[in-house]
Amino acid sequence: MAGRGMHRRPRTNPLIRGAVAVGTGGAALTLPLLGATHASAAAQALPQANQPAKALTYTVTKGDSLYRIADEYDVAGGWKQLYQDNRAAVGDDPKLIHPGLKLKVKTTKAAAAEKKAAASPAPAQPAVKPAGGVAQATPAAAKTYANNLDGWIREALDIMAEKGIPGSYDGIYRNIMRESSGNPQAINNWDSNAAKGTPSKGLLQVIDPTFAAYHVPGTPYDPFDPVANITAACNYAADRYGSIDNVNGPY
Missing domain, CATH: 1.10.530 (Lysozyme)
Incomplete structure (x- = not known):
């Protein structure tokens, strides 16, 4: 372009x-x-008042980035702090994180984060053919x-x-x-x-x-x-x- x-x-x-x-x-x-975001996300990134950060272990999956993980778990200091906390594991290039890599994440969203970190990926499901005979696409997340x-x-x-x-x-x-x-x-x-x-x-x-x-x-x-x-x-x-x-x- x-x-x-x-x-x-x-x-x-x-x-x-x-x-x-x-x-x-x-x-x-x-x-x-890695640090780019828009106005609505920035508003959501404010840490919860008076709630201490709690550390958990996050396993990187395909498509993850330090920015996305930091944003998802409200990491104080954003992706840069997440990188500093895990530099020994990540290496010199913060853009290169590989599936299976385990990161230490300090989050104020402890309950939701622990639940998500423990969840296993949903198994792939075959396409569903409804009564009308038209096949429906399997959601991308299940493939x-x-x-x-x-x-x-x-x-x-x-x-x-x-x-x-x-x-x-x-x-x-x-x-x-x-x-x-x-x-x-x-x-x-x-x-x-x-x-x-x-x-x-x-x-x-x-x-x-x-x-x-x-x-x-x-x-x-x-x-x-x-x-x-x-x-x-x-x-x-x-x-x-x-x-x-x-x-x-x-x-």
């Missing part, structure tokens, strides 16, 4: 949760990779996906189906190959968006203001996360063009 600035004019839609839409006429909003481009697209499509966002495998794949050649860490540091301080990122080259405005709830708040990037881009394309399938060039 380079050059012609497809993401420079975010629009509001039903899936926006308190995000600030940034237009071309205003100052560019640069969101840090497992390959950690590659095919798996990312299929997981994104299931989430999009749940949220009512249009798009097809072929439409997503075609645009990914044009924008990033399938590299989820791709970043454009040379076009007009980059010059304004909002470089295009990820599989579908989304700039931070557009990601903030069209982020799909239930996906990591990280523009480099493959599934979050795909769903946000498709959400934007649906609002602007009707569907990602209608996009055949820079958008």
